[in-house]
Amino acid sequence: MFDIERSKAGRVGATIRHLRITSKPLKVSPGLAHYTKQIIEKSQKLIKKGKRAIALDLIAHTLLPLRENAILWLWHNDLFVYYEPKTRQMWRAIKSEDISKLLRKLGFSEGIMILHTLGHSETSKIIRRIFQRGPYSWPWARSVSYGLKFLGLLEETTNFKIQLKRIDNRIELILWDLYTKQKICNYTINWDYEPPEPLKNKQFVIATVLGRQHIRKEIEMDSYINNKWRL
Template sequence: MSTRFDVGNYVGEGVGRRTHATEDPLEEARRLYREKGISYTLWWFIREIWARRRHAVKFEDLFRLHQYIAGARSKNSTRKALKRLEEYGLIENLGDGYYKPLIMDQAIVEGSIDFSRIRTRDQVLRNRKDAVETSMQLKDMPRELMPVVKEAQKLIERGDKWKAVDLIAHTLLPIRKTGVLIARKDDLFLYYERKTDKMHMIRSWRLTALLDFLGIKDEVLVAHRHSEADGIIRKLFGSHDNARRLHYLLKERGWFEYPAENYFYRIFENPMTHDWWISVYKLNRETDRMEEDLRVEVGRSAITGIQVKAGTIVTREHIKKENEDTYFRRTKGWI
């Protein structure tokens, strides 16, 4: 029996479409990368494939995983991470670019990796914030993104920042024409869809870097709904439905990820001033208590108020999970 296995169905573009059975491993890989870095995540992935099917994993699939969860551009960074795992005695290079685990015990692996030297996505995000103006260059962006970026720059130069935000909200994010981008906090974006009456949350450090590059520093972004960019969107894409496909293209390239489930929100309003705020809560599974994770205030006196709305936050684009794959297929051959 061969010990080699093509995991293209896990992470490949055009090799195999992701199914619901493969969504959880990829989301788990993203979580592990954020918490423990790429070396540990690669070891975990190699171990998972070996434990499930007794197959080694080829380098190209590990690189594509690295691209998917962290936006890696150079294969050298993946090779270096694998080399460290080899030096630690945690994996074995079988030749021809295939790897299998030598150690299956998680505790041993955690005790072998020097986590103090790890640069996780969150650390990278913090380090990039001060230098984003110089590090985020137009040449680094996907070419399909350029028409939107250039139009946004023109709008900002004319002093029409909110129309630029509206353009970005309905092209780079999966927000329908009737939806509203409410706020961002670090790399988290909160938006509301009127069609479904649902609040959504999505994560993207790249989009955060792009907004900073454009000079859009605001956390509260609801004002864009008064400066609609419909004309520009129709000029560039023909319709809002076509415009949203750009988001799914970027999603396939690793621009977006999703927080875990169990997020909820409450909206409060001050009946005297009509100022309002949104509090985002996460359910702590250990205590079964709701803990405030994020607070977005609109107004100067949003201190006391009454709850006017509450609900679950959807941490994906669609309420029905099966619709996710449908939109992935729609991007094929489009741009």
């Protein structure tokens, strides 16, 4: 969990007990604690109702740095690989031991994670209810992940190569290290729905995955941290 200073404890309570960090005490802004608590509790309720796709989509677009139209393709160990169609470098990766622990606690398994795309319509409604920022609700939702990154709970990583292959209703994903060429993982799922991007109109994709965020550090801090999640 977050180790919040005693002076903050009465105000934010047991806000983010589902995430654990043991290195040192952290000062967590009440706003970040409030939204993270809402997201996790809502995800738990969705899981209990059997709405796993919606719960996963909510986590992907808040606790991980996915834009509204982005797709979480892979979770392996502490690594998350996602596709951002509106950015020049479309494939990104980020690491988080804490988000991995949370997903396991919620009953999710590692592998191809595109199940979340089936819950996106309902997730959009939930995000607007949680953040209540009108057209800015989605940027606020994504900013939560940058608050977590500021606290060291999300980390940048190395670069990879990813390969996707679609054969009938089966999708195969292979990931390997860009520099050592060592294969990291290989997953296959059966998928009876319309394939998400970038396989929507393709049978085969191979691309480079960057392990750093796509915005400059100073822009990231100004846009996503200042006046939101910093104390």
